Amino acid sequence: MPSADRAPNTDYAIETRNVTKTFKGFTAVDDVSLKVRHGTIHALIGPNGAGKSTMFNLITKFLEPTSGSIHLDGRDITRDKPAQIARAGAVRSFQISSVFPNLTLLENIRVALQRRMGNSYHFWESQARLDVLNEDARRILAEVGLDDSESVLASELPYGRKRLLELATTLAMEPRVMLLDEPMAGMGTGDVARVANIIRKVSQGRTVLMVEHNLNVVADLSDRITVLQQGSVLAEGTYEEVSTNRQVRSAYMGESDD
Structure with missing residues (x-):
């Protein structure tokens, strides 16, 4: 279980407010406001190039936002370094x-x-x-x-x-917040099921933000889903809500491998 017992400063473990990231004129993330509630598994999905990895790098402070702010337990971490984020209890998995x-x-x-x-x-x-x-x-x-x-x-x-x-x-590393970047990438069916079960188990008492392409895993594990397209939020809700959203189906769900 997570070691930190302090009460959260907000309902949200992670919150980004109007975050934008540009690279030499290219906007990879455009005015994204994301709210991840404590104790939930929140999935970030979208087609290739939607800005998912950039968002992860912004939240874990491997990138600095061009504008906007990023908060952990209500504390502004926009200018913090990656090691500070890890010490605060937010750890990015599979790149340790x-x-x-x-x-x-x-x-x-x-x-x-x-x-x-x-x-x-x-x-x-x-x-x-x-x-x-x-x-x-x-x-x-x-x-x-x-x-x-x-x-x-x-x-x-x-x-x-x-x-x-x-x-x-x-x-x-006793995280309170786990950021899982495509945990099922490259896995066979048996391994996917095994890792999904482990994630469900270890998420008890923790908050998980997960980028994942396997929609079966997203449907099975996620409490809430944010869909990105071209760097912007296209939709947000439960799996049932986003999977029946016409814009989402047009932009994402119809793609066979993404």
Whole structure:
């Protein structure tokens, strides 16, 4: 469960207000106001080039908005750095640098857990000092169904289980808000179902903002959906609402692989 117990400053874990991002005259995100309620799974969908990845990069502060503001728990984070966002409890999954191919699964999770000791990524720590993290590391591996592989090197995992390890690494950072960027990309049917079940499980007590192309996953997991087209919000609502929206069906739903 998330470690932070402080009461939210607002109903929204994430809120963007009239956010615009331009690149040398090209508008990738155009006046987007997004509200993600605490404790929900919110999906961000749209055709290729709709601005989804740019929005993720803006929210996680890998990009600065041209105009508008971004808020986490009601606090303005528009000018914060990515590390500040992570420390505040918003962690972007599947792009975490603490997954190391030549370390075991248990070792990977311990690396992520070291931040609790105030010495993140200090590889020279003694084995005895790091062993105190084993219990928590094993609990996190069990949470994503990898407890049977703690001694396996990350490089030896099949693709779907590598994604689960990346999710476990994210969980080790104790996020209150998880941002999942296309978690099902490149997965087979069996892996998709497994990861979707894990996301549902670990989302309890957390807020999830997810970019995902697999509409079956979006329909199954999401409480609310925002549809982007050409950098602007086209529609928002439940899956039932957006899937019957004529503009959405024209712009997005009819595309076979997007």
